[in-house]
Amino acid sequence: MYERIREKLSILADAAKYDVSCSSSGSDRKNTGKGIGDTGSGICHTYTEDGRCVSLLKILLTNFCIYDCAFCVSRRSNDIRRAAFTVEEVVSLTMNFYRRNYIEGLFLSSGIFKDADYTMERMLRIVKKLRLEENYNGYIHLKTIPGASEALVTEAGLYADRMSINLEMPTEQGLQLLAPEKSHEEVKRELAVIRDQAVAYNSERKLIKTTPKFVPAGQSTQMVIGATPESDKDIMHTAQAFYKHYALKRVYYSGYIPISNDSRMPAVGTRPPLIRENRLYQTDWLMRFYDFDVAELLNDEHPNLDMDMDPKLAWALRNPHIFPVDINTADYKLIIRVPGIGIRSAQKIIAARKFGKLHIHQLKKMGIAYNRAQYFIRCADSPFLLREPDPSQLKALLLRQSTSKYRTTAPEQLTLF
Amino acid sequence: MLTDDLPIYIFDGTFYGLLTAIFESYERKHPRIQLCCRETYAPEFFSGHIDIHSDKVKAQRVWRGLQQKVASVHLGHFYKAFFSEQAAIHLALFRYARYIFDHPAGHDFNYGHEDVLAIAQMSQRVHREKHRMEAFVRFKKSGNGLFFAVISPDYNVLPLISKHFRNRYADQPWLIYDERRKYGIHYDLHALHEVTIDFTQEQAMTAQTAVIIDAQEELYTQLWKDYFRSTNIAERRNMKLHIQHVPRRYWRYLTEKEGKL
Secondary structure (H helix, E strand, O other), rough: HHHHHHHHHHHHHHOOOOOOOOOOEOOOOOOOOOOOOOOEOOOOOOOOOOOOOOOOEEEEOOOOOOOOEEEOOOOOOOOOOEEEOOOOHHHHHHHHHOOOOOEEEEEEEEOOOOOOHHHHHHHHHHHHHHHOOEOOOOOEEEEEEOOOOOHHHHHHHOOOOEOOOOOOOOHHHHHHHOOOOOOOHHHHHHHHHHHHHHHHHHHHHHHHOOOOOOOOOEEEEEEEEOOOOOOOHHHHHHHHHHHHHHOEEEEEEEOOOOOOOOOOOOOOOOOOOOHHHHHHHHHHHHHHOOOOOOHHOOOOOOOOOOOOHHHHHHHHHHHHOOOOOEEEOOHHHHHOOOOOOOOHHHHHHHHHHHHOOHHHHHHHHOOOOHHHOOOOOOOOOOOOOOOOOHHHHHHHHHHHOOOOOOOOOOOOOOOOO | HHHOOOOOOEOOHHHHHHHHHHHHHOOOOOOOOOEOOOOOOOOOOOOOOEEEOOOHHHHHHOOOOOOOOOHHHHHHHHHHHHHHOOOOOOHHHHHHHHHHHHOOOOOOOOOOOHHHHHHHHHHHHHHHHEEEEEEEEOEEEEEEEEEEEEEEEOOOOOHHHHHHHHHHHHOOOOOEEEEOEEEEEOOOOOOOEOOOOOHHHHHHHHHHHOOOEOOHHHHHHHHHHHHOOOOOHHHOOHHHHHHHHHHHHHHOHHHHHHOOO
């Protein structure tokens, strides 16, 4: 018994780890009636040796699957150990981990066995048991099974905090190449079900206060990066469209880790595209929090992100006419566009400058990355320059100064962009 | 005036004591002072000093005064920064309060001011440690059903985290013990209690709990370690990032890092 559950957990955690979402924020479930658990701003309870956060118990219900998606470790043609949890096993693992403060909650996904509804129904039983029998108010992230019926998906949404379904590949063509049994259309259909139900429940709650919460932490999706040849522009324009049309809370980008000798994809042993993944997340942040339009960062002229520098710096160097920005007078929206200044520092600057002009030493103390920002700002005691530095000189200068953990070779001298 | 010439206030190191000192500085017309804790103060034979006796009424007047003049978020910063226990923070909090009272409302947003920024930044550091402890507490279940954990936080955050644990674990009795500061918080399904355990008792407790640990504890400890290993992606190994997020000084309190030091 002891060994069997250990083996199952190892197999089904190993198979679930390629789903990168681990967010446990965005919900506000309270612990009512002296039960157990609540949700709030999210907590990362530990970090694995790959530096990724562990917030949720992330497992598959089973890794038996009727599909044969080339990028997936659980594809039916793959010769691996298979296992399946019982409903009781998942519930007792979740509760016992949660009670010991190991986790913020459960992330439950599954391979598809028999058919979509059969799988979804099993997952629904788990979340209902947790909520109704264990009086559990911790976080639950539930995967929507592609092709599951609207009734089942809607019912699951009453118990889950977040639901998600993966686009898998950034474009329909990419998906058709590697997983002809799946389609973006199916994903869109499922996302729309949750989106529309959430709108309905929320408007009903305005009239009737006791209307239950429906997927309060919203929906997310994931794209695998680097398995197929899409450009960064393709990826981020898809992300932008899904943020807009399906009100997604997050899009996750998962650098492809070669797991098979399929000739259509990078060979086993190829390094996962970690820098590229990082740059895509930076772009995603600029879109969501820094008021950038995706077309400003990625367009036909610049279809791929610069791997040497972050996308905000790259954008600033391409747009020298906007700089320097006067810290003491510029709009907030312009200040957050300065490389080296983040949201928190920008807010501090806006609040503090009402009490007098800001000087370099104050900006440094507030925590802006002055080494980078200095070329793009003016403040009370900025040195007077006869001539603004040329963007290409500036790029070379900044690259020389920065030490990137990713870069192994010396930066090129003076490239044009 | 040199700092040597400033009046020296000796207080008991408590939050109320600090607020009382602020109150008295107005009464005694001392805009600038030196501030020392009674515990650590070594009086030089020639220097006179002023003993501050914590006074609830005076303290609450200062607190209400701050409430009226600063945004609630900054009131929280003031309170959190206090728990940093850093030598310089008491005087910074004193100067901050003087600055707030001596200026019109709204000056708590002047992040260009040294003390305003210092309080905001220190409170952020304390907040981070608080958040870290909400993450890093690892309960073990004992035979009598008590979930207990030992921590050793950089700052004195136990008073700041107890509400979080009471709300979340309302249906299980628990005890979180700060090894460094030698006190703990116990929740008995009804209320929170501060507990102190002296050294001999502490040893007895560990010896005893080793015997009366819950029968299932070993299984879940093992499963958690297994999970921690399985959910790692070896191809993405990044120990620098791992250690940045989980600094070594916390490893001995983390179930999943047992035996890794």
